[in-house]
Amino acid sequence: MSHPEFRHIGQALPRKEDKRFLTGHGRYLDDIEIPGALHACFVRSPHAHARITAIDLDAARTMPGVVAIVTGRELAQWTTRHRMAPPIEGLHAVEMDSLPIERVRFHGDPVACVIAADRYLAEDAAEQVFVDYEVLDAVTDMHQALQPGAPLVDETLSSNLVSHQHAAFGDVDAAMRSAHRIVESRYSQHRQTHVPIETRGCIAVWDEGREHLTFHVGNQVPHPYRTMLAGRLRLSESQVSVISPDVGGGFGQKITLYREELAVAAIARELKRPVRWREDRMENLGASTQAREDFCRTRAAVDAQGRLLALELEILEDFGAYCFYPGNYLARVVAMILTGPYKVQDYRYDVKVVLTNKVGNAPMRAPMAVTSWVMDGTLEAIARELGLDAMQVRRLNMIEPGDLPYTMATGEVLRDVTPRETFEGVLKAIDYPAFRARQAAACQQGRLLGLGLCNVVESTTYGSAFYKSAGIPGSGHEAAWLRIEPTGVVNASVGLGATGQGYETALSQAVAEGLGVEPARVRILLGHTDIAPYGMGSRGARGGTAGGGVLYLCAQDAQAKVLAIAAQLLGLSEASGLRMVDSRIECAAGEEWSDTGLSLADVARVAYLDPTALPAGVAPGLDFNRTFDPPPMTYSNAAHACEIELDPGTGGVKILRYIVAEDCGTVLSPVVVQGQQHGAVAMGLSGALFEQVIYDKNGQNLTGLLSDYLVATASELPDFEIIPMHTPSRHTPAGIKGMAEGGVMGAIGAITNAVNDALAPYGVVAERQPLTPMVLRELIRSRAQEN
Amino acid sequence: MDDRIPLRLHINGSDHELSVPARKLLSDTLREDCRLTGTHVGCEHGVCGACTVLVDGQPTRACLTFSAQMPGHEIRTIEAVAEGGRLSPLQQALHEEHGLQCGFCTPGIVMTFEAFLRDHPDPSDEQIRDALSGNLCRCTGYHNIVGAIRKAARVMREAEGSGHVAP
Numbered sequence: 001m002s003h004p005e006f007r008h009i010g011q012a013l014p015r016k017e018d019k020r021f022l023t024g025h026g027r028y029l030d031d032i033e034i035p036g037a038l039h040a041c042f043v044r045s046p047h048a049h050a051r052i053t054a055i056d057l058d059a060a061r062t063m064p065g066v067v068a069i070v071t072g073r074e075l076a077q078w079t080t081r082h083r084m085a086p087p088i089e090g091l092h093a094v095e096m097d098s099l100p101i102e103r104v105r106f107h108g109d110p111v112a113c114v115i116a117a118d119r120y121l122a123e124d125a126a127e128q129v130f131v132d133y134e135v136l137d138a139v140t141d142m143h144q145a146l147q148p149g150a151p152l153v154d155e156t157l158s159s160n161l162v163s164h165q166h167a168a169f170g171d172v173d174a175a176m177r178s179a180h181r182i183v184e185s186r187y188s189q190h191r192q193t194h195v196p197i198e199t200r201g202c203i204a205v206w207d208e209g210r211e212h213l214t215f216h217v218g219n220q221v222p223h224p225y226r227t228m229l230a231g232r233l234r235l236s237e238s239q240v241s242v243i244s245p246d247v248g249g250g251f252g253q254k255i256t257l258y259r260e261e262l263a264v265a266a267i268a269r270e271l272k273r274p275v276r277w278r279e280d281r282m283e284n285l286g287a288s289t290q291a292r293e294d295f296c297r298t299r300a301a302v303d304a305q306g307r308l309l310a311l312e313l314e315i316l317e318d319f320g321a322y323c324f325y326p327g328n329y330l331a332r333v334v335a336m337i338l339t340g341p342y343k344v345q346d347y348r349y350d351v352k353v354v355l356t357n358k359v360g361n362a363p364m365r366a367p368m369a370v371t372s373w374v375m376d377g378t379l380e381a382i383a384r385e386l387g388l389d390a391m392q393v394r395r396l397n398m399i400e401p402g403d404l405p406y407t408m409a410t411g412e413v414l415r416d417v418t419p420r421e422t423f424e425g426v427l428k429a430i431d432y433p434a435f436r437a438r439q440a441a442a443c444q445q446g447r448l449l450g451l452g453l454c455n456v457v458e459s460t461t462y463g464s465a466f467y468k469s470a471g472i473p474g475s476g477h478e479a480a481w482l483r484i485e486p487t488g489v490v491n492a493s494v495g496l497g498a499t500g501q502g503y504e505t506a507l508s509q510a511v512a513e514g515l516g517v518e519p520a521r522v523r524i525l526l527g528h529t530d531i532a533p534y535g536m537g538s539r540g541a542r543g544g545t546a547g548g549g550v551l552y553l554c555a556q557d558a559q560a561k562v563l564a565i566a567a568q569l570l571g572l573s574e575a576s577g578l579r580m581v582d583s584r585i586e587c588a589a590g591e592e593w594s595d596t597g598l599s600l601a602d603v604a605r606v607a608y609l610d611p612t613a614l615p616a617g618v619a620p621g622l623d624f625n626r627t628f629d630p631p632p633m634t635y636s637n638a639a640h641a642c643e644i645e646l647d648p649g650t651g652g653v654k655i656l657r658y659i660v661a662e663d664c665g666t667v668l669s670p671v672v673v674q675g676q677q678h679g680a681v682a683m684g685l686s687g688a689l690f691e692q693v694i695y696d697k698n699g700q701n702l703t704g705l706l707s708d709y710l711v712a713t714a715s716e717l718p719d720f721e722i723i724p725m726h727t728p729s730r731h732t733p734a735g736i737k738g739m740a741e742g743g744v745m746g747a748i749g750a751i752t753n754a755v756n757d758a759l760a761p762y763g764v765v766a767e768r769q770p771l772t773p774m775v776l777r778e779l780i781r782s783r784a785q786e787n
Numbered sequence: 788m789d790d791r792i793p794l795r796l797h798i799n800g801s802d803h804e805l806s807v808p809a810r811k812l813l814s815d816t817l818r819e820d821c822r823l824t825g826t827h828v829g830c831e832h833g834v835c836g837a838c839t840v841l842v843d844g845q846p847t848r849a850c851l852t853f854s855a856q857m858p859g860h861e862i863r864t865i866e867a868v869a870e871g872g873r874l875s876p877l878q879q880a881l882h883e884e885h886g887l888q889c890g891f892c893t894p895g896i897v898m899t900f901e902a903f904l905r906d907h908p909d910p911s912d913e914q915i916r917d918a919l920s921g922n923l924c925r926c927t928g929y930h931n932i933v934g935a936i937r938k939a940a941r942v943m944r945e946a947e948g949s950g951h952v953a954p
Contacts (some may be wrong), residue, residue: 021890022878024825024865028891120808177935197829197837197891197925248827248891249925281830312831500889500926671885675927679888682928706834706923713920714929 007581007636008512008519009734012670015505015526020345026246029201030220030278038067039201039276040264043112043129044287045104048138048357048699049151050103050321052111059116060128063568065121069129072099079232080268084323088471091163094154094323094472097263098232103323104133105153106286106357107701111379111672114265115275122552130444133323138357138699141195142295142318145354153321153355161726162319163327163353165335169409170346172301177308185381188768189370189748191318191358191693193285196499198248200288201278202266213240214266218247219495220255221529223535224474226529228257244527245665248686250499251683252363253289255539256324285709285725287700290693291364293318294331298378301346306382306393310346313338313374317353322360327353330367332470333459336410337368340375341419341637342397342459347409357699365540365683366744372456373749380753384765390753391432391453394423398455413467414635416729416737418663422639423455425661425723443761452754456618456638456746460664460738461545465632477629478546480554482511484562484622486608488583488601492515492554493525493533496547501740503543510548513561513734514555516580517600533625536765541738546630548668554626561622565603568615570596634729636737638662640681640746646758648780651773653755657716660746663725665737670724680743686712688748688769707766730771796857798823807854812848814838815866825865825894829923832945834920839895840864846899846921865894870899876946877901877939888926888936896922900936908944912937 021746023210057069075098085093095346099110112129116122137151140414145160153160176182213235219225222242230240260277268275279288294317301310317331329349335349379397383390398420399406405415430451439449463476475644482492492511496503508522515522525531535547563575566585572578577588583600586593604622606613611620660677667673692708694702703709728735750771755771762783766776794805798821805820814829817823817840829837831850833901838849841863868875873883877900887893896919903910903918914935921928 018882019874021887021893022874022881022897023869024823024894028827029819033822120810151806195923195925197835197923198827198890199829202861247888247889248829249900251925281832281835297793334939500891502888555865662893675885675888675931678928678930679926680928683925705832705877706830709831711923711925713922713923714916717929720928720930720931 001067006513006563007119008509009666009668010670011521012438012564013505013509014672015502016508017502017504020733025483028198028248029203029216032038032203032216032245034203034205034274035556037274037276038115038117039119039122040267040275041119041126042116042260043126043131044111045107045109045111045133047104047135048107048140049134049136050104050133051136051656052100052104053134055750056130059130060125061671062123063125063128065117066114067117068115068267068271069112070263070340072097075099075263075266076101077237077264078270082232084326086326086471086473088326088328089328090165091328092157092527094156094162096322096741104330105481107699108283108359108728110259110287113266113267115271118440119278123283137415137670140292140356140358140697140699142316142354142356142693144335153357156436160325160355161352162355164351164671165328165332166348166350168348172310172312173338174347176301178646179309180304181302181385183300183302183385184784185378186767187370187374187377189292189294190769191290192364192687193288193290193693193709194253195770196249196251196253199279199281199284200254201259202264203274203276204265205274206269206272208272211239213265213269214243216243217244217261218250218254218499218660218683219244220250220539222497222527222529222532223495223534224537225257229262229265230261231576233269238556242529245437246496247499250264251365252291254499256362263733271722281706282704286704289324289358289362290320290359290368291361291455292369292687294370296370296374296758298374300378300382302382302386302483304386306386306396308342308344308397311339311344313349315349315351318356319353320356320358320360324360324362326472329472330363332359333368334371336412336470337457338371339408341399341455342370342375343399344405345409345556353615358637358695365680366741368459369684369744369748372454373752376454376749376753391427394453394455396566398423399661403728406546412633415633415731417457418725418727418787419455419457419538419637422637422661422663423447425725426453426639426641426659429723430643430657430722435643443702448758448761450644450756450758452642452750452752452757454640454746454749454753457637458541458636458739458745459633460541460636461630461634462542463630463632469632474541475536476546477536477627478550479535479627480550481533481555482551482558482624484558484600484604488599489514490522490759491525492551493532494547495532496526496543497537497586498526499538501543502669502672506672507548507551510552510734511555514552515559517583521583534725541626541740544668545634545732545738546628548736549627549630550626550747552733553628557626558622561618562600564601564615565607566596566598569598569603569606577593580646602701627732631731634732634737636662636664636739636742640747642750642754644754644758646755646776651780653771653776655685658718658745659721661723662742663727664739665726666728666735667726667735674722674739677722677743680740681747682717683722684744684747685717685751687749689716689771690771700785715776716771792855794854794858796854796862797860799864800860810913811854812850813852813854813857816854823864823866827891827894829891834923836899837892837895839898839922841898841902844902846902859874867896868897875901876942877904877936880935880939880942881932884931884935884938886927891916892922892924896924896932899926904940904943908940910940932941
């Protein structure tokens with residue numbers, strides 16, 4: 001795909017990052033050599049909930065290579081506590097110790113940190129730290145956590161309900177009273193975790209002479225992270241540099257400042273020696289952050305044709321034991337954007353977030369992932385109850401082009417989206433009538449085919465105005481700088497944190513377009529807070545719109561100055577008849593453009609080395625800065641279609657075909673975007689079919705290995721067919737909309753709808769994920785027993 | 788626990804004289820003692836495949852192998868695949884087909900399939916996916932990796948057919 005008006009944006013260039021990764025010369029955290037670095041290993045709670053009554057360090061201290069052992073008591077003197085108290089209605093303020101001192105709240109909670117000469121020795125010594133616990137009752141089920149008398153996860157709160165928000169728009173009660181039918185449906189999404197193939201880790205290097213901390217950590221938001229780290233250590237931002245090297249995946253797990261990382265930084269400063277930490281996979285699965293676990297219920301008021309008259313949503317989310325983020329942070333967005341591409345103005349929601357004795361939650365690629373399953377699932381439930389075709393019910397309720405801009409009941413505004421085009425696109429590709437015929441024929445032979453559809457409206461780029469209206473402190477802006485060097489090569493930087501997205505390629509295309517140079521001339525510098533401008537980093541799907549957008553604008557500023565200087569050098573009174581293409585200055589001659597003989601290098605040489613030749617009022621050098629705050633919210637849209645075969649004998653699901661039509665506006669790099677589409681769909685399918693963090697009733701995590709926590713392999717996933725669509729946003733630089741999370745949203749909805757389509761002959765409905773063979777067999781058996 | 792033992796390991800065509808603790812994993816020895824950090828450690832229990840190296844030509848989990856087991860064996864790591872700085876057909880195809888994103892799992896996949904393509908010059912997609920199921924990738928969804936392997940096989944067959952020896 002390429003946009004006719006762009007020369008570099010939209011070109012399918014292979015990635016600049018690849019060569020170092022393909023040859024084993026990437027520089028991930030463990031590849032950074034720090035002479036004399038000590039190694040940290042954490043002692044973790046074996047109990048889900050317990051009082052720490054004593055910690056015996058004597059045996060561990062005498063172990064070979066041990067340098068120090070630090071508990072929460074020491075760390076409390078060296079750091080400040082974490083306070084999470086944004087002024088949000090219905091959200092309770094909470095605090096947490098830097099490491100637990102009195103009480104542990106989940107299986108895996110860190111209670112001490114052993115520092116030794118190498119990682120083997122640190123692990124040996126950690127086994128010799130003896131902690132006495134008084135075991136307390138734990139609560140691991142979110143429904144039970146709300147019962148009177150449930151064990152309190154946070155003793156400073158009066159209940160486990162840490163956040164509760166509700167809102168109503170229009171007159172839901174009136175619509176419910178007059179409705180032809182009220183259709184209720186339920187959705188249970190299970191607990192999952194991010195599983196970056198590179199686990200968490202960090203290296204802290206304290207420079208005693210300069211009183212400065214260099215902190216290497218794979219992180220998505222290096223600048224906000226630095227502000228938090230400096231504050232917790234009682235240092236200024238000038239005393240901390242965060243360097244984020246090549247990162248082996250993040251998916252939302254590498255945003256917050258973890259207690260382990262703070263501990264390593266504080267200990268390095270106390271010991272005045274470098275300390276490094278690499279968590280092992282068991283810690284990653286059982287003690288980093290987790291996501292997604294929630295229960296949703298909708299009640300839809302409909303007329304006899306299946307038209308939505310009013311909608312009610314309840315969400316109960318299990319947030320785990322600690323608030324690394326505000327409790328409302330994830331679930332409230334689901335409530336705000338639930339209705340997506342469908343028209344309904346009478347709407348209300350109720351969102352409760354509870355604490356339990358499990359790992360604390362974090363956003364995971366598409367924190368609002370459940371949205372599209374719940375919304376399209378609701379339309380499926382309506383169709384089932386009224387005996388209609390769910391595809392037609394979707395068509396009936398969908399926004400049409402003439403409805404745009406469409407203001408959702410919650411006030412969110414959809415502009416420049418094309419849900420009808422993407423939906424009709426996948427229906428045509430899958431040949432909907434032909435599938436139904438094929439399905440009927442297969443059914444005759446005792447084979448169960450299913451088709452799942454799911455429409456997605458993905459909230460991608462959150463501007464500062466959205467944060468403010470949602471009551472979340474923070475900003476959605478992004479920052480960039482660009483420098484044309486004296487030889488005419490270009491360096492540029494932005495506040496994003498790369499974790500594999502291919503920013504060095506895609507962002508160089510944004511710069512190349514805005515400035516008028518070749519992408520190969522542009523180097524993108526990321527992930528070093530002494531180099532990058534203070535931006536808000538990589539979260540959600542903001543990289544393209546906020547990061548690409550600000551670089552594009554900054555590059556346009558740069559081009560304007562280059563052309564102004566070029567005009568002077570060419571003896572022209574103004575630059576309006578000039579442009580730069582691939583670093584050559586061209587001059588308009590009627591309809592044609594001709595080379596002026598001047599290059600960017602010529603202009604750069606004058607700007608740096610002959611500034612007296614510059615036009616009056618033009619300052620020497622070619623350095624540029626820019627910040628950009630995107631619109632309150634930018635949306636992309638997509639439709640997914642998934643064809644499966646369900647084996648009624650085993651409950652196994654085989655994906656036969658997977659199609660996505662996605663409209664994410666102008667695309668910087670179609671290579672990167674297609675990779676993100678594949679990866680997001682894969683994560684959604686893997687989560688919906690296989691992955692599950694399992695805690696037993698005592699709060700023991702039973703999925704501490706990758707052989708227990710099952711991630712889909714190449715054998716379980718299908719080829720993906722993508723139908724690209726590109727309706728530019730008229731409200732962002734270059735029309736970029738952002739993407740990379742919607743694939744998860746669509747996949748979990750499409751696969752579940754497909755399974756339910758296949759299950760239809762049994763008259764049963766899967767209301768919970770994961771859709772494992774055991775779960776599906778149980779559903780089939782339940783029906784068989786009834787008959 | 789300082790039970791260091793002397794070892795001579797033959798890695799990427801060179802001998803390495805080392806002294807390492809008896810329990811030290813091959814993955815750690817390669818990374819820390821031989822400074823071959825292209826072999827990545829993703830799970831340390833043999834599931835993710837990121838640490839895959841070739842031992843006597845066979846894909847092997849370096850995280851499940853003790854260094855002390857390795858004298859007398861031929862070890863090949865990712866650093867030796869691109870000869871003279873020229874990407875192998877597999878590496879080149881992964882680049883062209885966008886078969887990698889964060890790159891952390893990539894060395895393990897390259898090592899697995901350098902061996903696989905040697906033994907399976909004309910694999911079916913099912914064979915590729917089956918062999919790839921021992922390497923976890925969280926970024927790509929595998930689609931482009933499968934396509935890249937298919938392409939590499941074709942390029943290598945064509946080079947073979949035209950009389951050129953595939954690198």
